[in-house]
Amino acid sequence: MATVKLIQVKEDILADNSQAATSLRGDLRRKGVFLLNLMAAPGAGKTSLIRETAAQLSKDLRLAVMEADIDSTVDAEALIQSGVHAIQLHTGGLCHLDAAMVRQGLAELDLSAWDAVILENVGNLVCPAEFDTGAVKSVAILSVPEGDDKPLKYPLMFQTVDAVVVNKTDYLSLAAFDLIAFGDRVRRLNPMVPIFEVSCRTGDGLKPWMDWFQSAVREWIRG
Ligand SMILES: Nc1nc2c(ncn2[C@@H]2O[C@H](COP(=O)(O)OP(=O)(O)OP(=O)(O)O)[C@@H](O)[C@H]2O)c(=O)[nH]1
Ligand SMILES: [Mg+2]
Structure with missing residues (x-):
């Protein structure tokens, strides 16, 4: 079993989160490090997308991962076993991360060694969307078995992100998931x-995602 660096992160209940997030982005800008906040319901494929992204882009980008969970180190262990540099944050039962918690996690990485850090937020379609983590970009994953109605039920998640990934398209032939209706619902919230x-x-459709991610990182690093 891989040895995982585990950090208990604590909410700063006295801090103004949006101020803390803006200040964190400023620090990331000065250090030339991109931070992606990846959000989704449990099991939608956050760790899988990170693993694929790291596998395809690691020759071009120095990429580290912060896995956040209420408990367990399984995701960080799985990534380390695939050769990805990952640490594990525990939220002490909280279903979200705020900017202060993300800053505590980043302090455990030597930021001069990385171009980009991906944060896997706690698996939840509600709470994580309510907190600015200080990330440069936020992305929501929705997997086909969850259903195409989720933008109607969890609008904030789809409203606040910079990109949406529909994962598990290999299930499309088995599920009544209408990609056009889903796209319309998302774009009503986030045009x-x-x-x-x-x-x-299967790897289908990953190239446009990789291109988007890589250009977002490059744009941020160039300033
Ligand atoms: N069929 C299929 N299965 C997938 C796909 N992506 C991920 N999975 C499977 O879905 C399950 C959950 O994937 P994870 O990547 O662990 O999902 P997660 O969002 O990180 O889950 P939590 O961290 O528990 O919230 C695993 O069994 C994956 O192998 C996909 O595109 N198609
Ligand atoms: Mg995971």
């Missing part, structure tokens, strides 16, 4: 947001 249809299992 310009790019939507990537992928399967982390």
Whole structure:
């Protein structure tokens, strides 16, 4: 079993979160490090997308991962076993991360060694969307078995992100998931947001996602 660096992160209940998030982004800008906040319901494919992204981009980008969970180190262990540099944050039962908690996690990484850090937020479609983590970009994953109605039920998640990934498209033939209706529902909330249809299992559709991610990192690093 891989040895995982585990950090208990604590909420700063006295801090103004949006101020803390803006200040964190400023620090990331000065250090030339990109931070992606990846959000989704449990099991939608966050760790799988991170693993695929790291596998395809690690020759071009120095990429580290912060896995956040209420408990367990399984995701960080799985990534380390795939050769990805990952640490594990525990939220002490909280279903979200705020900017102060993300800053505590980043302090455990030597930021001069990385171009980009991906944060896997706690699996939840509600709470994580309510907190600015200080990330440069936020992305929501929705997997096909969850259903195309989720933008109607969890609008904040789809409203606040910079990109949406529909994962597990290999299940489309088995599920009554209407990609057009889903896209319409998302764009009613977030008109310009790019939507990537992928399967982390088959690799289908991953190239446009990789291109988007890589250009977002490059743009940030160039300043
Ligand atoms: N069929 C299929 N299965 C997938 C795909 N992507 C991920 N899975 C499977 O879905 C399950 C959950 O994937 P994870 O990547 O662990 O999902 P997660 O969002 O990180 O889950 P939590 O961290 O528990 O919230 C695993 O069994 C994956 O192998 C896909 O594109 N197609
Ligand atoms: Mg995971």
